[in-house]
Structures are given as C-alpha cells and as structure tokens.
Amino acid sequence: MKIIRQINFYRRLFKLLKGSLRSLSQLPHTKDLQPYFEKYSASAGSAHQSTTLDIGCGTQPRNPFSATTTYGIDIRENLEKNIKYADLTVEKIPYPDAHFNYITAYDFLEHVPRIIYLPERRFPFIELMNEIHRTLKPNGIFLSHTPIYPFSPAFRDPTHVNIITEETFPMYFDDTTQAGKMYGFNGSFKILDQVLKGPHLISILQKTA
Secondary structure (H helix, E strand, O other): OHHHHHHHHHHHHHHHHHHHHHHHOOOOEOOOOHHHHHHOOHHHOOOOOOEEEEEOOOOOOOOOOOOOEEEEEEOOOEHHHOEEEOOOOOOOOOOOOOOEEEEEEEOOHHHOOOOEEOOOEEOHHHHHHHHHHHHEEEEEEEEEEEEEOOOHHHOOOOOOOOOEOOOHHHHHOEOOOOHHHHHOOOOOEEEEEEEEEOOEEEEEEEEOO
C-alpha cells in the first residue's frame, strides 16, 4: 500500500509540473532583453530628466532603461553612488511619493517574505508592492527579474522565501483582477510584458491611476 501511495503521489506531482510547464510554454522566450528595455527606455518616452531606483542593488545600481539619474537601495549604504540603506522586508522605500520614472528589482523579490509576525501579522511582499507603486511617478515602469516556479533556481537558495509564478503579477497586482487587495494592496499596475529568459521571469509593469 505504501508503494502504491508513493506512485500515486508522484503521478499527481508529475501532472502538476506538466501543467505548469505547459503554461510557461505560452510565454515568450528570449535570450536578449535589450529590445524590451529599448521599448520602454527613457529616450523612447517624453521625460527629458528621468530617474531610476534599483532595489537590492548590491554595489552598483542597474539602469536598463537608460534613465538620467540612478539610485539604489541595499543593506550596504554607499551615498557616493546614491545607494541608501533600507531593509525592505520591514521598512518603507526612503523616498517621497511619485519620485521615480523607473524601479527595478533583479533577483530580489524572491527574498521578500510573504507573511511575518512581529508579533502582529504583516505581508512584506504586499507592502513592498505598495511602496513601489507609491514612489513611481504616474505611468512609471517597474521591472521584476526573478527565478520562477518550477525551475530549481527558484528553490535551491535557502533565502528564497517568495516563489513567483507567471500568474503572480497578473492575478494579484494588475489593473483588472487585483486579487492582492484582500491582503492590503492599494495600487494598480498594467502588465506591459512578461517574458522568460532561461529560468527567470521578466515582468514589466506600468503604474496606473
């Protein structure tokens, strides 16, 4: 009986993974993100002086959309490079409302917990998405670059606590379904593009009113 239960378990698991991979196969695949960056770049828009914020930037903020001025947030501050300290699991983005034309997050969101108790219950991922929406200018762009389920890079790092799927942004943070509102999300994004690059999901969202 134990062997039968194990066989049935792996059959169900295989069916689940097969369904996930079939869904992923419907997303565009690319080896080159530059056309997407150029499509939404500062030079393609009307902003002559543009700003971009890279959260979880490490030692050098990224600037894929070629904004005029770059800023960063990390747990290591470097004010000479416009990098401020903030722990975005529990703290707000330390900038005013409608400050940035672009915000980017490379291999960062998977490290942000979905739920914590301090001792009150909080939803850090939801709170961070609220902060991203707050600090973007109207029609501002948010770029997420994160490993995606069911690929192993999403799971193998022991600090990955927030597993993203191709449905996460369209279902919970878009301007139609907005399922994230039940957890306190008060913003709205239009999903401009979602594309796969290897095991990574690249999502490009635009702030809406």
